[in-house]
Amino acid sequence: MEWIEWVLSREFRQFVLDNDLFFPLLFLGRLIGVTAIEVWRPAREVSYRKVILNDLTVFVVYQFVIFPLAQQINRYIAIRPQLPETILAMPLLFRVLCYFVIADFGHYWIHRLMHTKHVWRIHKWHHAPTYMYWLAGTRATVPQQVIVNLPYIFAWSFLGLSPWWMGLAIGMFSSLQNDWMHVNVTWRSNWLEWLIVTPRYHHIHHSDNPAHYKANLAALFTLWDRLFGTYVNPDEVKEEELSFGIGENVPLVRLALGV
Numbered sequence: 716m717e718w719i720e721w722v723l724s725r726e727f728r729q730f731v732l733d734n735d736l737f738f739p740l741l742f743l744g745r746l747i748g749v750t751a752i753e754v755w756r757p758a759r760e761v762s763y764r765k766v767i768l769n770d771l772t773v774f775v776v777y778q779f780v781i782f783p784l785a786q787q788i789n790r791y792i793a794i795r796p797q798l799p800e801t802i803l804a805m806p807l808l809f810r811v812l813c814y815f816v817i818a819d820f821g822h823y824w825i826h827r828l829m830h831t832k833h834v835w836r837i838h839k840w841h842h843a844p845t846y847m848y849w850l851a852g853t854r855a856t857v858p859q860q861v862i863v864n865l866p867y868i869f870a871w872s873f874l875g876l877s878p879w880w881m882g883l884a885i886g887m888f889s890s891l892q893n894d895w896m897h898v899n900v901t902w903r904s905n906w907l908e909w910l911i912v913t914p915r916y917h918h919i920h921h922s923d924n925p926a927h928y929k930a931n932l933a934a935l936f937t938l939w940d941r942l943f944g945t946y947v948n949p950d951e952v953k954e955e956e957l958s959f960g961i962g963e964n965v966p967l968v969r970l971a972l973g974v
């Protein structure tokens with residue numbers, strides 16, 4: 716069991732950080748772990764063999780082009796408020812909670828904006844797949860990523876003066892959060908929906924049924940949908956009757972550029 720000791724050692728941690736291997740290793744873990752969950756208890760059939768190459772390509776483009784480009788643009792247009800010392804002196808746990816509530820509230824409204832007539836084109840790509848599993852949810856255009864990042868950058872101010880690993884932890888959380896929302900799994904702990912979004916909850920949002928077009932927009936806390944009238948109770952939707960997609964043929968280049 717020497718390799719376990721090595722993986723848990725300080726040297727290994729330093730090696731991973733020095734070589735920027737944290738997120739590649741995390742992706743490998745997601746690929747194995749999340750796929751295993753889907754194979755174990757799938758909500759519906761997905762022909763992985765047909766879509767995996769396509770979705771891995773999308774992932775690589777997202778990771779190395781779309782996300783970095785959006786971050787560059789965000790350097791010019793994001794608001795980073797300077798918070799008073801009294802807030803920054805609050806316990807870290809409280810500030811992390813503030814981060815998630817504020818960022819998620821902003822994300823809800825940005826998402827709602829993207830489902831309006833004129834902004835829909837920048838978000839269409841995310842809804843384009845006619846199948847649903849964890850890797851199908853990676854699609855985001857540059858303009859979508861830029862505006863979705865805004866509330867997170869704003870709320871990041873609450874995490875000033877936090878430990879060195881906070882950036883990695885938040886990055887890991889948002890990757891897993893996105894995997895979780897889209898994962899193709901039958902999830903029966905529906906009580907969780909009183910607090911957070913579950914896969915079946917978000918799958919309704921991807922439904923091609925016009926009745927669900929603006930349903931369940933929340934990314935983390937379901938409270939926003941309940942408060943602002945976009946909540947559709949997953950218990951009232953037959954999961955097996957859901958189908959996905961945007962119901963129109965748009966050339967891939969237009970989808971990916973959001974034009």
Ligand SMILES: [Zn+2]
Binds near residue numbers: 826830838920
């Ligand atoms: Zn959407």
Ligand SMILES: [Zn+2]
Binds near residue numbers: 841852896897917
């Ligand atoms: Zn989605």
